[in-house]
Amino acid sequence: MNAVPQQGANATPGTRLPSLRQWVDEVAALTRPDRIVWCDGSDAEDAALKEAMLADGTLIALNQDTHPGCFLHRSHPDDVARVEHLTFVCHQDREDSGPNNHWMAPAEAHAKIDALFDGCMQGRTLYVVPYCMGPIDSPLSRCGVEITDSPYVVANMRLMTRMGAAALARIEREGAEGKPFVRGLHSTGELDPDRRYIMHFPEELTIKSYGSGYGGNALLGKKCHALRIASHQARHEGWLAEHMLIVGIENPQGEVHYVAAAFPSACGKTNLAMLIPPESYREKGWKVWTVGDDICWMHPGEDGRLWAINPEAGFFGVAPGTSEKSNPNALASIQRDTIFTNVAVTDDNQPWWEGLDDRVPAIDWQGRPYDPANGPAAHPNSRFTVSARQCPTYSPHTENPQGVPISAIVFGGRRASLVPLVFQARDWAHGVMVGAAMASETTAAATGAVGVVRRDPMAMKPFCGYHFGDYFRHWLSFDRPGARLPAIFHVNWFRKDDDGRFLWPGFGENMRVLEWIIGRVRGEAAAVDSPVGLLPEADGINRDGLDGVDFEQLFEIDAEGWSSEFAAIRSYLDELQPRAPEAIVSAAGR
Numbered sequence: 001m002n003a004v005p006q007q008g009a010n011a012t013p014g015t016r017l018p019s020l021r022q023w024v025d026e027v028a029a030l031t032r033p034d035r036i037v038w039c040d041g042s043d044a045e046d047a048a049l050k051e052a053m054l055a056d057g058t059l060i061a062l063n064q065d066t067h068p069g070c071f072l073h074r075s076h077p078d079d080v081a082r083v084e085h086l087t088f089v090c091h092q093d094r095e096d097s098g099p100n101n102h103w104m105a106p107a108e109a110h111a112k113i114d115a116l117f118d119g120c121m122q123g124r125t126l127y128v129v130p131y132c133m134g135p136i137d138s139p140l141s142r143c144g145v146e147i148t149d150s151p152y153v154v155a156n157m158r159l160m161t162r163m164g165a166a167a168l169a170r171i172e173r174e175g176a177e178g179k180p181f182v183r184g185l186h187s188t189g190e191l192d193p194d195r196r197y198i199m200h201f202p203e204e205l206t207i208k209s210y211g212s213g214y215g216g217n218a219l220l221g222k223k224c225h226a227l228r229i230a231s232h233q234a235r236h237e238g239w240l241a242e243h244m245l246i247v248g249i250e251n252p253q254g255e256v257h258y259v260a261a262a263f264p265s266a267c268g269k270t271n272l273a274m275l276i277p278p279e280s281y282r283e284k285g286w287k288v289w290t291v292g293d294d295i296c297w298m299h300p301g302e303d304g305r306l307w308a309i310n311p312e313a314g315f316f317g318v319a320p321g322t323s324e325k326s327n328p329n330a331l332a333s334i335q336r337d338t339i340f341t342n343v344a345v346t347d348d349n350q351p352w353w354e355g356l357d358d359r360v361p362a363i364d365w366q367g368r369p370y371d372p373a374n375g376p377a378a379h380p381n382s383r384f385t386v387s388a389r390q391c392p393t394y395s396p397h398t399e400n401p402q403g404v405p406i407s408a409i410v411f412g413g414r415r416a417s418l419v420p421l422v423f424q425a426r427d428w429a430h431g432v433m434v435g436a437a438m439a440s441e442t443t444a445a446a447t448g449a450v451g452v453v454r455r456d457p458m459a460m461k462p463f464c465g466y467h468f469g470d471y472f473r474h475w476l477s478f479d480r481p482g483a484r485l486p487a488i489f490h491v492n493w494f495r496k497d498d499d500g501r502f503l504w505p506g507f508g509e510n511m512r513v514l515e516w517i518i519g520r521v522r523g524e525a526a527a528v529d530s531p532v533g534l535l536p537e538a539d540g541i542n543r544d545g546l547d548g549v550d551f552e553q554l555f556e557i558d559a560e561g562w563s564s565e566f567a568a569i570r571s572y573l574d575e576l577q578p579r580a581p582e583a584i585v586s587a588a589g590r
């Protein structure tokens with residue numbers, strides 16, 4: 001490991017880039033770490049970090065015979081999910097952050113969080129983590145540096161991003177040309193929920209996160225950079241940074257159509273990205289390729305299409321519900337070299353969670369002997385971190401510097417009632433309205449109540465780094481001469497019957513809906529108009545081999561229910577005035 005003892009102003013630089021060196025010096029002067037380590041991303045560095053974490057209990061070794069290279073991390077019980085109420089987007093002008101974000105004046109926010117950072121790394125190591133979001137040689141990629149005092153964050157960032165020497169070289173090269181990198185400062189602090197903030201300064205390309213070690217709060221390349229900061233950059237540079245999976249669907253003719261889909265947190269992105277088609281489809285030659293499971297950056301190409309890259313290099317996936325039946329690709333991916341966070345373990349020290357299989361766990365996520373009276377054995381938001389390359393369906397085109405062309409955009413939410421299995425938007429503006437009108441039941445991915453329907457436009461409510469009205473305008477701006485935009489759809493895997501059972505089997509069977517979507521894109525499948533959009537014809541979704549599915553109920557359009565839904569959408573858009581674009585407001589029925 002390249003350990004560099006800090007010697008005040010004479011500290012070994014670690015970089016040729018003066019702006020980076022100066023920032024690290026400033027942060028070190030504020031946080032006063034015992035030592036500074038510049039991370040190179042090497043295997044040796046990773047091994048040494050893990051050894052140190054095993055020694056101090058940050059990591060616990062899992063069964064190395066069944067799960068080589070796998071470790072468990074138990075977080076503080078109060079630090080298990082994103083904290084939206086403590087997450088701020090601090091534009092100079094409050095209006096630019098919009099009613100969709102918590103706001104504080106930048107000067108006040110800096111003062112408040114810098115007071116927490118003051119001296120917080122005494123007795124700790126400061127790690128400098130250079131990273132690249134996207135393929136290292138792609139012009140669409142963007143770089144950042146995270147400074148953190150958490151070795152767990154370093155190990156996760158190594159899986160989730162292109163981290164280390166190659167990223168630093170790109171940052172230095174771009175820096176010499178005057179191109180900035182995103183600066184992220186993170187400390188786990190005291191893990192005190194009352195001394196915790198996740199602050200974003202889009203105009204300064206800066207993130208400051210204090211008091212949490214959890215994924216979306218602490219792995220700053222992910223939601224903080226690749227969505228909140230990047231969405232702001234994308235607005236000004238003419239591209240889109242979205243909370244979307246990217247999946248390639250190969251039809252029997254060997255044609256691959258790439259689909260980008262936005263579902264809110266813990267609503268099925270990882271599962272759809274890794275879908276295995278039913279056997280009848282596989283026999284005919286249908287295949288699915290995984291490009292990304294959480295974030296998608298889309299740029300208009302010279303051919304007028306939208307080209308997408310996955311800025312991430314790994315998956316930070318929800319463990320509960322992942323099984324041989326629901327998601328065999330995810331399960332195959334996490335047999336080795338995986339970091340598990342807040343899962344349970346069996347008596348032979350294998351990772352376990354609800355929905356995995358019918359074994360009984362021995363120890364729960366907090367390290368207690370398992371007792372059902374204490375609730376689930378694994379935390380509902382327990383996660384695995386793994387390199388995307390370990391996924392059996394990993395698409396080699398993920399590394400394309402120019403990205404992959406998107407044929408269809410799919411929006412979706414968790415709606416127990418009202419919303420049909422699938423419908424298509426009539427055109428781009430209608431599709432943007434459909435995305436803007438999204439709502440979904442809240443999940444364990446963020447702290448707070450679970451199962452409450454809230455409006456979550458484009459699954460970006462917690463992640464859009466600017467005013468939603470401007471964001472919808474930005475989406476509309478892609479419809480211009482020469483554009484060959486993807487068709488837009490909406491799906492709902494989660495509609496329930498009167499007894500509270502899911503009407504749709506979901507998971508691999510979602511292939512049937514994707515087949516219709518690809519059919520529409522290719523101009524082959526028929527559709528009928530309805531008050532919400534274009535629906536498949538009565539036999540439009542392939543039903544072969546599907547017994548007991550009530551298609552009538554899945555596609556039922558309740559006129560009265562929709563009229564109150566549209567009223568709710570309109571009053572939501574009212575809150576965004578005067579910035580909500582007229583095209584969206586009128587598409588929502590005014």
Ligand SMILES: Nc1nc2c(ncn2[C@@H]2O[C@H](COP(=O)(O)OP(=O)(O)OP(=O)(O)O)[C@@H](O)[C@H]2O)c(=O)[nH]1
Nearest residue numbers: 264265266267268269270271318321445493506507
């Ligand atoms: N009923 C049903 N549940 C599903 C389906 N797909 C996923 N789920 C459930 O949704 C939950 C989480 O899904 P993920 O795919 O991990 O969610 P995600 O959208 O990737 O979430 P984040 O990583 O939080 O952004 C799990 O409990 C799954 O079992 C489906 O088709 N039908």
Ligand SMILES: O=C([O-])CC(=O)C(=O)O
Nearest residue numbers: 082215216223265294445
């Ligand atoms: O960011 C996280 O912590 C995990 C995630 O994907 C989400 O919450 O959408």
Ligand SMILES: [Mn+2]
Nearest residue numbers: 243265266294
């Ligand atoms: Mn997510």
